[in-house]
Amino acid sequence: MAINKQKTKEIIEEIDQLFNQLVGNINPSIKVWIEKNLLGPAFEEIKKLIEDSRPPKMFLIGRSGHGKSSLINALANKHVAEVGDVKPTTYQSIPYLIKFEESYSSWEIIDSRGLFESTSPNSLSNIINDNIEENKKINKNNHISSKNDIEQILTEEIIKYKPDIIMHVISAPETRNLSNDLRLVSKMMTKLNKTLGYKIPLIIVLTKVDTLENPRHWPLENYPAKVGILKEILDYTSDEILTVSKTPIDLNELIKGYEIKDSEDITAIIPVCSLKDDIWNIETLIDFIGQKLPENAVLEFAQAQKRKKLLRKLSSSLIIRFSSIAGIVGLSPLPISDIIILTPMQILLVTLIGGLSCRKISKETFLEFLSASGITVASGFTFRAVAHQLVKLIPIAGSVISGTIASSGTYGIGKAAEAYFFEGKIKKPIQYKDEWQEYQNNIKQIENSKKLV
Ligand SMILES: Nc1nc2c(ncn2[C@@H]2O[C@H](COP(=O)(O)OP(=O)(O)OP(=O)(O)O)[C@@H](O)[C@H]2O)c(=O)[nH]1
Ligand SMILES: [Mg+2]
Incomplete structure (x- = not known):
């Protein structure tokens, strides 16, 4: 099993529906803002990686x-x-x-x-x-x-x-x-x-x-x-x-x-x-x-042979992209207090990491990660039920989610999923907090040095 274009499309549709269910009573202008700035870019990343993929x-x-x-x-x-x-x-x-x-x-x-x-x-x-x-x-x-x-x-x-x-x-x-x-x-x-x-x-x-x-x-x-x-x-x-x-x-x-x-x-x-x-x-x-290889030819090259090292690289770059997108929450024109708006994106991320590790692209793959992380969800679960459970994995302080919490929480979930699917290790998302911080600092340093040049 592996990433499959058709299955990926289906999951994206489900995630989109889930998002609409979850934000049912949220301010409509925030909803539009999130669609444009969070979910849209996340879907775009997947399009680049999966839908546009072609044989090397x-x-x-x-x-x-x-x-x-x-x-x-x-x-x-x-x-x-x-x-x-x-x-x-x-x-x-x-x-x-x-x-x-x-x-x-x-x-x-x-x-x-x-x-x-x-x-x-x-x-x-x-x-x-x-x-x-x-x-x-x-x-x-x-x-x-x-x-x-x-x-x-x-x-x-x-x-x-x-x-x-x-x-x-x-x-x-x-x-x-x-x-x-x-x-x-x-x-x-x-x-x-x-x-x-x-x-x-x-x-x-x-x-x-x-x-x-x-x-x-x-x-x-x-x-x-x-x-x-x-x-x-x-x-x-x-x-x-x-x-x-x-x-x-x-x-x-x-x-x-x-x-x-x-x-x-x-x-x-x-x-x-x-x-x-x-x-x-x-x-x-x-x-x-x-x-x-060009970006759109790497997936089929690596996946053909289940080249874990290359596939893990793809997964790591996907995590970084999703985490950076999640950080945009901090720029929302209205404060966003419920982290649940991030979960559709995170469920998608975890499911795709499972796919990259050659698991099936499915709800079950996501659920497997969740239960490995100590969260049990009743059988016959819906994504909606899962979304509420996933929130438990992200520690949140205060009533408004900052960009930092959104991005480092997403990064932690992604990395924990990666450790689980690629190595069979159970990690807590919080363990990756410093790593994300360090990554951000490095990026800042690189940007600053570019400015100096
Ligand atoms: N010892 C050794 N033999 C090899 C190696 N690679 C190929 N061979 C042998 O070299 C011969 C030619 O290999 P091919 O792969 O058919 O060569 P080719 O370049 O495809 O040749 P054409 O199709 O005629 O253009 C075969 O007998 C192979 O077993 C290698 O790494 N070590
Ligand atoms: Mg030949």
């Missing part, structure tokens, strides 16, 4: 046999792409959709296989000193025989598919031989990004790291010589081939890959092993892709 689009470049299909299988954690030794002789880009039925998600993959097949790695040397004769060899029978052909076809394909991420797959032991391929693709991306006016992240994925040095030396971490060779290849790729400056993705383990921050074309170099029984560092690649 990933484009693969790489010579035949370097492990593109195996990489897709490793990323998807299931068999979706053929792995084989048949060498394609003609260029054929294959788009396909991987469906993850159980989690209502899909990925779109474009495998640009065969693109380099009729060029030897050396014939691409003319990318440095453009050899006109070589480039004149126009492709016959769809054979691609020059640097210009490759560059042109790749550019056209990328413009046609507009992928979110491009992965250039190269077998790690062959990195040196294929330095021209790497240069060609990165040069092409510089031009392409300029044409498009935005940067498509290009990740260089070095596959088959298990075959470096002695293939039987595995797991990698147990063999310092193998680690050394991999480190050398990574450095060679960044320093010598691409001449870019690098930042380790994991400071404790330099061989997990480099992020390239100031480059116009490359975003990262990440080594992996995609063999089913020896999967290595795929997690790093997945996290990295998750960070670089």
Whole structure:
């Protein structure tokens, strides 16, 4: 189970009804104000996260046999792409959709296989000193025989598919031989990004790291010589081939890959092993892709595989957004004394966090959190009954709710729900009061420092 667009719509409708029931005898102008400033923005956040979500689009470049299909299988954690030794002789880009039925998600993959097949790695040397004769060899029978052909076809394909991420797959032991391929693709991306006016992240994925040095030396971490060779290849790729400056993705383990921050074309170099029984560092690649995807493609990417870490990030940002929205209460033109007006939003938040943790999007999911927090609600409950119970979770002092109480209460409820759904831990919302305060202070500091600049 997971977030499902239809179910989310239904819950939103119920929450809207609940709100109308709860504010039955409230001043109509306050009601309109709340709808516009609280519930409206909250629904808008959900629309961005869920209703507008779409499959991530990933484009693969790489010579035949370097492990593109195996990489897709490793990323998807299931068999979706053929792995084989048949060498394609003609260029054929294959788009396909991987469906993850159980989690209502899909990925779109474009495998640009065969693109380099009729060029030897050396014939691409003319990318440095453009050899006109070589480039004149126009492709016959769809054979691609020059640097210009490759560059042109790749550019056209990328413009046609507009992928979110491009992965250039190269077998790690062959990195040196294929330095021209790497240069060609990165040069092409510089031009392409300029044409498009935005940067498509290009990740260089070095596959088959298990075959470096002695293939039987595995797991990698147990063999310092193998680690050394991999480190050398990574450095060679960044320093010598691409001449870019690098930042380790994991400071404790330099061989997990480099992020390239100031480059116009490359975003990262990440080594992996995609063999089913020896999967290595795929997690790093997945996290990295998750960070670089556009907002509306992250949900399906993470949810497909129930990637808890990424889904939790989505949940955390949703909590922050909802809490900030709740804080608007403090700006209400008329004082609002009943915290119950916030509960519809909070019920929605908790239910969605449950959904992100791969539970069902339903009343039952919300109820499960409530009873775990020590609040029992009779069976056959309505949201209305629940709303009155939920209020008990927020400590409130005085007769008027301030923006701070509204936001920190919402944050606490969200975080307690997150701890429960993602870790099975029972926490009290009040435990998160300082954390919210700290978050607010940080934001203020950042804003102040921006003003100073
Ligand atoms: N040892 C090892 N072998 C791998 C790895 N990844 C792929 N292979 C093997 O390399 C061969 C080619 O892999 P594919 O995934 O089919 O390569 P491809 O890039 O999709 O090739 P085409 O479809 O022909 O373009 C297969 O025999 C794979 O099992 C890896 O990480 N380690
Ligand atoms: Mg393949």
